[in-house]
Amino acid sequence: MAVIFQKTRGLTDVPTHYCPGCTHGIIHRLVAECLEELGVLDDAIGVAPVGCSVMAYKYFNCDMHEAAHGRAPAVATGIKRVRPDNFVFTYQGDGDLASIGTAEIVHAAHRGEKISTIFVNNAIYGMTGGQMAPTTLVGQKTTTSPYGRDKETQGSPIRMSELLATIEGAAFVERVAVDTPANIRKAKKAIKECFQVQIDRKGFGIVEVLSTCPTNWGLTPPEALKWLEKNMIPYYPLGNFRRPEEVK
């Protein structure tokens, strides 16, 4: 028997605190595998957000910074400017990146900072107990939109990938999902391509990963994956929005 799948050394042995069935675990694994497979794990410096993944610095087996809410792209900018040969990534949720941190992510892309961002979009604020996120869908009930998100007073959800794809300095922008094994495999491909863009010094890269929050959505983990497919993918279409031109 040959081992065809085992845990990557890009993850530490620390058991995660994430809820059962939380897709953070899947995404952490994909990031860690890509870092290992691209040979940059030992040069990697990651920036953890504020959100459920605030303790990501315990789970990735590389140097890590904890950042203030939303500020990870600015922290990553500081790191990469001092350590241009290191691989620098941020891992952020929808509150971190699409709410308090919109200026920082837009300007990191705008400056074409050679960093890679993993944006975990689960349409809700998990860590603080299920409040509305900028990515919460219209009609979706959360603890701060108890009657369902009202477009009139609370706006429509924000599509960050489409927004960032309009920025010249954003060399790679793709949206993926982790609701099925097939989509997970595609997500890994996108993350790997995004990381390669940094290695090739082509500019800023981001992969938006549609994710679930079974606990705050009030669904079982398998039900949550189905909810993602049925409700999130139609509003947040999967696909690549920007990639560097091939240089022949």
Next chain:
Amino acid sequence: MSKVLMKGNEAVGAAAIAAGCRYFFGYPITPQSEVPEYLSRELPKVGGVFVQAESEVAAINMVYGAAGAGGRVLTSSSSPGIALKQEGISYLAGAELPCVIVDMMRGGPGLGSIQPSQTDYFLATRGGGNGDYRLLVLAPSDVQELVDLIMLGFDLADEYRNPVMILGDGMIGQMMEPVEFKEDLKREAPEKPWATTGTKGARKPNIINSLYLEAELLEEHNHHLQAKYEKMRQKEVRVETYNIEDADLVFAAYGTTARIVKTAIAKLEEEGHKVGLIRPITLFPYPYDAFKNINPNCKGVLTVEMNAGQMLDDVKIAVEGKIPTHFYGRTGGMVPGPAEIADKAREILGGGR
């Protein structure tokens, strides 16, 4: 070493480069925009990095990243921008990261005015961000001292793994004075085994962090920080005193205000008064002990500031109720002249002209 005529804000940049700083993250704001302008020109010449950030918030977070990755890094701003940086400064202090932050103070509160003031004394010395932390705060009085303290500041920041704040004001940023860069203050940055440089597969990951979800661990960390600040109190106090053992009235002032006070002192001495001065150079750690040497028959300590009375609180602590304390201040960006300061002193000395 020859002297060069430099504008204060430009001298900030030159001093940083002379101290080995190669990374600047900042944002334009009056009256310190010449700092980023100068560094945008000069840092690339020495292989350094200049980034105009999207905001002062972003800039201080870039400092956090750069300092954590082992860089010698500077940021600068003025009062409203320094207010924006407070979250990041708290994180820098909590994660024990070295850096130098230059504040060229202007009138406040809020958007305030663009003229000089000393309105951030509380912010600098009492912490403007959340938590029990201290910055090492240095208050230069002229452009030469600005240069010397910035160069010293980088070394102190590395020695204590703490942010250092240089508290200047609009005057010191804008005025031109002769400056020399003293060789003996130039030092190399020390080894930083805690910095994030990539594990290279050879060590455990380094984590730059201020989060401790277990209260016992955070208390332990706070004890460690407090011990560090106590060490600063023991070793880093810097103060200039003049004639305090003999004086009937002692002035307390810092920064450019102290220079104006010195002119007032000269006038008062001409008139036969015995007056002295305590000029703190470190605002944290504060030179409380210097006040113990004041003539016990002194009629009072007159604190002069460009604010509504902030260092005044530390003077009251220092005199321990043994000497009456008085205050003269101007706010809003107004700069006191020596005549009005002397008038106030005469009032206290009794029998003014």
Next chain:
Amino acid sequence: MDDLKGGLKMAKASGRVTFDEDMCKGCGLCVTVCPVNIIELDTGKLNKKGYYPASVKDENMEKCISCANCAMICPDVVITVERL
């Protein structure tokens, strides 16, 4: 489950999966993606965390086709997959 039907039609590879039982949180995602339905949450035991851990009964292991779908979707990376 369309992507899983493809797995059933392809040539079968014999496989074995092992579960790091005490790291399992009993989320059940692996159960839903196994194309040969051999994974179960063992409601007869509790692991150290107090969850029903996922496992494959010995007699069902021969049906494993080492597609690794379970390992793909496990958020806690508790599954190791081997192939003959």
